[in-house]
Amino acid sequence: MSGKRPIGELLFRGACLSAVVIPLAVLGYLIADVVADAFLRLDWSFIESYPSRKAEKAGILPALVGSAYLIVVTAALAVPLGVASAIYLEEYGGKSWWSRVVEVNIANLAGVPSIIYGLLGLGVFVRLFGMDRSILAGACTLGVLILPIVIMASREALRNVPNNVREASYGLGATKLQTIRGVVLPLALPGMLTGSILAVSRAIGETAPLVVVGAATYISFLPEGLTDDFSALPIQIFDWVSRPQEAFLLNAAAGIVVLMSVLLVVNGFALWLRARLQKRLRR
Amino acid sequence: MDLMKSYTDQGYAEELQEIRERLLLMASRVENIIETALQALVERDAERARETILIDRTINQDEIDLDALCLQLLACRQPMASDLRFITITLKMVTDLERIADLAVNVCERVCDLALKPQLAPYVDIPTMGRIVRSMIHDAIDGFIEGDVEKAREVLERDDEVDDLYHKVFRHLLELMNEQPDNIHTGIHVQSVAKYIERMGDHATNIAEQVVFMLEGLDIRHEGKLEDSNSLDG
Amino acid sequence: MSETGQIEIKDLVAGFGSTEVVHSISATFKPRAVTAIIGPSGCGKSTLLRCINRMHETVSIAYSTGQVLLDGQNVYAKDVDAVLLRRRVGMVFQKPNPFPNMSIQDNVLSGLRLTGTLKSKNAKEIVEQSLTQAALWDEVKDRLKAPGISLSGGQQQRLCIARSLAVSPEVILMDEPCSALDPIATARIEDLIRDLKQRYTIVLVTHNMQQAARASDQTAFLLMGELVELSDTSQLFTQPRDSRTEDYITGKFG
Numbered sequence: 001m002s003g004k005r006p007i008g009e010l011l012f013r014g015a016c017l018s019a020v021v022i023p024l025a026v027l028g029y030l031i032a033d034v035v036a037d038a039f040l041r042l043d044w045s046f047i048e049s050y051p052s053r054k055a056e057k058a059g060i061l062p063a064l065v066g067s068a069y070l071i072v073v074t075a076a077l078a079v080p081l082g083v084a085s086a087i088y089l090e091e092y093g094g095k096s097w098w099s100r101v102v103e104v105n106i107a108n109l110a111g112v113p114s115i116i117y118g119l120l121g122l123g124v125f126v127r128l129f130g131m132d133r134s135i136l137a138g139a140c141t142l143g144v145l146i147l148p149i150v151i152m153a154s155r156e157a158l159r160n161v162p163n164n165v166r167e168a169s170y171g172l173g174a175t176k177l178q179t180i181r182g183v184v185l186p187l188a189l190p191g192m193l194t195g196s197i198l199a200v201s202r203a204i205g206e207t208a209p210l211v212v213v214g215a216a217t218y219i220s221f222l223p224e225g226l227t228d229d230f231s232a233l234p235i236q237i238f239d240w241v242s243r244p245q246e247a248f249l250l251n252a253a254a255g256i257v258v259l260m261s262v263l264l265v266v267n268g269f270a271l272w273l274r275a276r277l278q279k280r281l282r283r
Numbered sequence: 284m285d286l287m288k289s290y291t292d293q294g295y296a297e298e299l300q301e302i303r304e305r306l307l308l309m310a311s312r313v314e315n316i317i318e319t320a321l322q323a324l325v326e327r328d329a330e331r332a333r334e335t336i337l338i339d340r341t342i343n344q345d346e347i348d349l350d351a352l353c354l355q356l357l358a359c360r361q362p363m364a365s366d367l368r369f370i371t372i373t374l375k376m377v378t379d380l381e382r383i384a385d386l387a388v389n390v391c392e393r394v395c396d397l398a399l400k401p402q403l404a405p406y407v408d409i410p411t412m413g414r415i416v417r418s419m420i421h422d423a424i425d426g427f428i429e430g431d432v433e434k435a436r437e438v439l440e441r442d443d444e445v446d447d448l449y450h451k452v453f454r455h456l457l458e459l460m461n462e463q464p465d466n467i468h469t470g471i472h473v474q475s476v477a478k479y480i481e482r483m484g485d486h487a488t489n490i491a492e493q494v495v496f497m498l499e500g501l502d503i504r505h506e507g508k509l510e511d512s513n514s515l516d517g
Numbered sequence: 518m519s520e521t522g523q524i525e526i527k528d529l530v531a532g533f534g535s536t537e538v539v540h541s542i543s544a545t546f547k548p549r550a551v552t553a554i555i556g557p558s559g560c561g562k563s564t565l566l567r568c569i570n571r572m573h574e575t576v577s578i579a580y581s582t583g584q585v586l587l588d589g590q591n592v593y594a595k596d597v598d599a600v601l602l603r604r605r606v607g608m609v610f611q612k613p614n615p616f617p618n619m620s621i622q623d624n625v626l627s628g629l630r631l632t633g634t635l636k637s638k639n640a641k642e643i644v645e646q647s648l649t650q651a652a653l654w655d656e657v658k659d660r661l662k663a664p665g666i667s668l669s670g671g672q673q674q675r676l677c678i679a680r681s682l683a684v685s686p687e688v689i690l691m692d693e694p695c696s697a698l699d700p701i702a703t704a705r706i707e708d709l710i711r712d713l714k715q716r717y718t719i720v721l722v723t724h725n726m727q728q729a730a731r732a733s734d735q736t737a738f739l740l741m742g743e744l745v746e747l748s749d750t751s752q753l754f755t756q757p758r759d760s761r762t763e764d765y766i767t768g769k770f771g
Contacts, residue, residue: 094577164614168677170575172628172684173604182631186618291768361727363754363766500756 031260037253046254051218051236055247060255063236065222066135066215067204067262070232073139074146074203079196081143082150086192089151090158091180110148117145118212126213133214136226141209146199153195157188190277197270201263207234233259295360299369302352303428306373309345310424312338313380313387314417317483320387320394321413324476325406329398332391342384349377368500372493379486379493383420386479386486393472393479400469403459409473412448412480415441419487423494432498438491445484452477521548521588522687522718524569529583531561531568533576538564540742541583546735551710551719553733553750555726557765561742562722566690569720570606571599587688604632607681611693613673615665615680621648622661624676628684643683651679652709671702675709688718695728707732726766730754738762 049059093099121141131137161184169179216231217239223230233255240252290296316338323331353370356362362370419438426435453474460470492504524546531539539561546552554562567573568581571592584591592602615624622644629635629643644661648654653675657668665676674694681689691710695703710719710732723729729736730750737747738759746759757763764770 162614164610164612165616167572167575167610168614168616168680169627169631170572171570171603171608171610172631172680173600173602174628174631175600178631178633182627183616289769291770295768363726363730364757364763366767367755 034253034256037250038257040253041250042254042257046251047258050220051231051239055243055245055251058240058248058251060233060236060251060258062219062222063231063233063255064258066230067233069135069223069226069230070139070142071200071204071266073135073226074142075196075200077139077143078147078150078199078203082147082196082199083154083192085147086151086154086158087180087185090155091176091184106148106151110152113208114145114206115208115212117141118209120144121209121213131227133216133229134227135223135230138210138213138215138230138232139226141213142203142206145206145209146203149199149202150196153199154188154192157191157195158184160191161187190274193277194270194274197266197273201266201270204263204266205234205259207238210235211238233262298352298356298360299366302349302356302370302373305345305349305352306376307424307428309342309349309377309380310420312342312345313384314420316342316384316387317413317417317420320390321410323391323394324397325410327394327398327402329395332394332398335391336388339384339388342381346377346381350374353377365497368497372497375493376490379489380420383416383483383486386483389479390476393476397469397472397476403466403469403473404455408448408452408455409477409480412445412452412477412484415445415448416480416483416487419445419484420490423487423491426491427494427497430498432495435491435494435498439488442484442488445481449477449481523548523586523588524688524718524720525584525586525589526565526569527584527586529565529568529581529585531564531573531579531581531583533580534578538742539568539581542739542742542744544737544744544747546718546720548718549714549716550734551714551721551732552747553729553736554720554722554739555724555729555736555765556739557770558724559741560739562739563692565739566692566720566722569688570603570608570690572603572608574599600632604628604684605686606688606690607684607686609674609677609681609689609691609694612697613670613677615668615673615676617664617666619665620662621657621665621668621676624665625679625683628680632684647679647683648676650682650713651675652705652712653679669702671698671705674698674702674706678706678709678713682713686717688720689713691719691721693723694721696724703728726754738765740765 046059047064048061049057050061051063052058089099089102093102118141121137121144125131125137125140126133129137131140165183165187166179169183174182210232215235216229217235219229219231237252237255237259240248240255290299316335319331319335319338322328323335353374356370360366419441422434423438426432426438456470456474456477460467489504496502496504526542526544526546529539529542530537542565554565556562564573569585569592573579573581581593584593586592587602587605591597592599592606616627619627622640623630625644625647626635626640635643645654645658648657653672656672657663657676666673668676674697678689678694695706698706707728710721713719714734721729721733733750735747736750736753738745738753738757738761740761746753746757746762748758752758753762754766757766
């Protein structure tokens with residue numbers, strides 16, 4: 001029973017291991033580099049200050065607040081719409097050719113470059129609907145951007161509800177609506193929530209559509225309503241990086257760290273939520 | 284029994300076949316023991332009689348072996364329908380066959396007693412009875428193997444012949460014993476032999492009835508002798 | 518008309534898409550008795566069962582024609598609501614499927630809650646009654662709030678039975694209810710079936726002939742979508758009328 005593992009297997013294992021280690025190492029290096037730079041600039045004053053022409057005084061507050069508004073409104077728009085669409089497509093859509101066409105198109109939309117959504121937002125929300133360069137326009141644009149992702153994640157969650165549970169419900173004499181409301185949704189909810197949160201967290205990092213829709217890079221006030229002008233973290237970072245002065249690069253690094261922290265918090269929340277809800281179901 | 288269609292489980296088919304073959308073997312041994320006993324009777328051969336008793340031992344072992352095989356098949360295979368009927372009547376036929384062999388031994392024991400005294404009269408009817416009983420067993424088993432229910436039914440009628448011959452022998456012996464009291468001792472032994480063979484016929488009838496049940500699913504036993512029948516029999 | 522739960526099937530044809538699976542079956546199932554349906558895989562027994570409570574039509578490409586009479590009323594009539602039908606004809610499935618996100622007692626009440634027919638003051642009573650009828654009360658009475666899926670396989674199946682009973686059906690359809698269970702759990706369910714048949718009509722699809730022989734009063738043998746024979750169980754297993762039945766139950770095919 002003793003013998004050496006064939007050399008092919010060892011090579012393959014080595015190749016797979018490198019495929020994991022090398023990108024992680026590169027990523028680790030990049031992050032370490034950014035954090036090292038950010039360290040020099042990141043403090044509470046950075047977070048609480050407004051943009052300024054002087055790098056040492058320029059802060060990220062309006063961008064942070066703007067991103068916060070965007071997250072909330074985007075989620076409020078995209079999640080209910082996406083979940084409802086997913087429920088319709090999955091539970092009522094059936095297997096006709098039409099629904100297959102819709103499914104393929106949604107998957108395609110999820111892969112469309114975000115700048116296209118930016119252009120869509122500019123034409124439809126900013127100009128056609130007259131929202132101008134407001135948080136609402138930004139949120140609508142981002143909402144449309146992440147809608148396909150929410151729909152796909154929600155459909156996946158619905159598909160993961162085993163069919164025998166639906167059958168049990170029908171067998172008891174429940175209607176389709178009663179079944180969806182009482183049995184399917186509660187079971188699919190964790191997956192849907194997680195998927196939605198992850199989709200929203202992707203929206204946080206989107207820069208291109210916001211640039212097109214007109215997020216400001218230099219605003220000296222905090223937005224108070226949905227119709228106000230706004231800025232956002234990625235926009236601010238992009239702006240600082242484009243400045244010639246080196247000191248702004250430190251700001252950009254600090255901004256990146258703030259952005260990553262926000263992402264970590266949001267994603268972490270999603271993971272925690274999923275674990276919590278799954279534990280409740282599977283005890 | 285349609286042996287043409289093969290069983291999905293070959294092991295099961297082989298087990299059924301083994302029981303069938305052993306039953307046939309036992310039946311042929313029983314036919315043989317009857318012949319041997321009759322020969323011993325007619326030739327007044329005590330030696331042969333003792334041989335017969337040994338053949339009975341083999342038949343007893345057959346009964347034990349077949350019972351065990353059937354029990355095992357019942358436990359492990361849960362047979363249904365015709366297979367189930369086959370097993371249950373095999374168990375019963377084995378009992379009847381073994382009883383017939385025991386009766387042959389009883390005949391042989393009488394032969395040993397009879398050998399000490401002169402013969403009263405030539406044995407004619409008794410051997411005939413024995414031959415009929417042998418044929419009854421043979422045809423009942425044939426009917427079983429070939430699935431010929433008519434053959435088995437026809438066996439039932441021959442039992443009447445056996446009974447009639449028995450009564451004839453009985454009357455004749457009574458005459459002989461009335462004529463000469465000295466004949467009584469021998470006469471009683473001869474009557475016993477005739478009685479044993481008559482009872483062999485009854486057991487052979489049982490076997491035939493069981494074969495009919497197996498093939499038709501119709502239980503024809505105790506015809507006219509059940510509680511709610513109109514016969515005057517008690 | 519008294520509600521005894523008699524099922525009568527007339528010229529039922531059913532299939533999926535272009536495949537016909539049940540070819541014109543007619544049969545009557547005795548009320549307050551257990552009828553078993555046996556046959557080789559793919560003979561249409563599950564499809565037949567699912568036509569009785571119109572679960573068959575929940576599959577999009579399924580179709581059926583013919584009549585199924587429940588106490589004389591055709592369940593396929595235009596004015597019959599399939600949903601209401603399923604409250605009179607309950608179903609227990611092959612793999613136990615208690616709702617994973619509900620406790621034991623919530624599972625029992627789920628049929629009533631989902632359909633909005635639960636009167637909360639009766640809830641406790643209904644839970645105890647249903648679990649008792651399903652021979653599960655003693656085992657779970659101290660942990661009614663535990664999740665339904667924390668029970669063993671056999672207990673889960675009895676929970677599903679309790680759940681069906683809580684809706685007060687007349688007929689209970691069982692689609693191979695024991696095939697995922699060990700022999701002891703199976704024996705308990707068969708014992709339960711014997712108790713239940715005093716109050717409900719039970720139709721039991723099983724691929725296990727011995728189970729049909731043990732647990733049913735009448736047995737129907739299906740072969741390739743046709744009803745070959747429907748007889749008293751003791752008759753069918755000792756002396757079947759049809760040679761195809763004989764061949765199947767003695768193991769000559771299937």
